[in-house]
Amino acid sequence: MxxxxxxxxxxxxxxxxxxxxxxxxxxxxxxxxxxxxxxxxxxxxxxxxxxxxxxxxxxxxxxxxxxxxxxxxxxxxxxxxxxxxxxxxxxxSVTFGTEIGGHIVSGHIHTVAKVESIERQQDNCAMFLSLPEKWLKYINYKGFITVNGCSLTVGEIQKNGFYLHLIPETLEVTNLGLAQIGSEFNIEVDQQTYTIVETIERYMKSKGL
Missing domain, CATH: 2.40.30.20 (Elongation Factor Tu (Ef-tu); domain 3)
Known part of the structure; x- marks a missing residue:
């Protein structure tokens, strides 16, 4: 973990x-x-x-x-x-007493997203990532997502992907700052969101809804 x-x-x-x-x-x-x-x-x-x-x-x-x-x-x-x-x-991995500064991450990758655009400003970097449509249902605006192992907050969601807004510290400490258009990032969706969506879909299917 x-x-x-x-x-x-x-x-x-x-x-x-x-x-x-x-x-x-x-x-x-x-x-x-x-x-x-x-x-x-x-x-x-x-x-x-x-x-x-x-x-x-x-x-x-x-x-x-x-x-x-x-x-x-x-x-x-x-x-x-x-x-x-x-x-x-x-x-x-987490040890007893570790401060949870991000969110709980399993290290089990669900899919890969591609960098479609990068907009760099003095104190902010906006990236748009595209990913397979089947995974968008697990991604919520302002929700958690893990990108190349980084716990991040989801920005605006569009029909084929979502935005990330990255501060200079994140760009410096991680390899996200080295990304170019076409780079691919590992994606782990928030496990709680994944579980809720899957449970509701199974229930609705069992009821013929």
């Missing part, structure tokens, strides 16, 4: 594939790897991945963390597009 508050941007060291599994190696400062356990969960671009190996760097230099990414994750997310040198959003 995560909060959607990205801790840092990690760098892709290498990407290699064996069969249906991709080995992803990231580098990040030691501070984000201290007291890490093999098998721990880390959100990478919003995807809950399991640590299979890690190594701390000497003194204050960066360490490395390794993940195995299976074919189902590659099919549903943007992780299969990663290349050496790219930046990914990194958040370790």
């Amino acid at each position: 995560f909060t959607g508050i990205v801790q840092t941007k990690a760098s892709v060291v290498s990407v290699s594939t064996s069969g249906d599994v991709m080995r992803l190696v990231l580098s990040t400062p030691n501070a984000y790897l201290n007291h890490l356990d093999i098998g721990a969960s880390i959100s990478i671009n919003g995807c809950c991945l399991t640590v299979v190996h890690y190594e701390l760097g000497h003194k204050d230099v960066v360490g490395q963390v390794h993940f195995d990414v299976i074919d189902e994750t590659l099919r549903l997310t943007n992780l299969g597009q990663l290349k050496q040198g790219q930046k990914v959003n990194f958040e370790r």
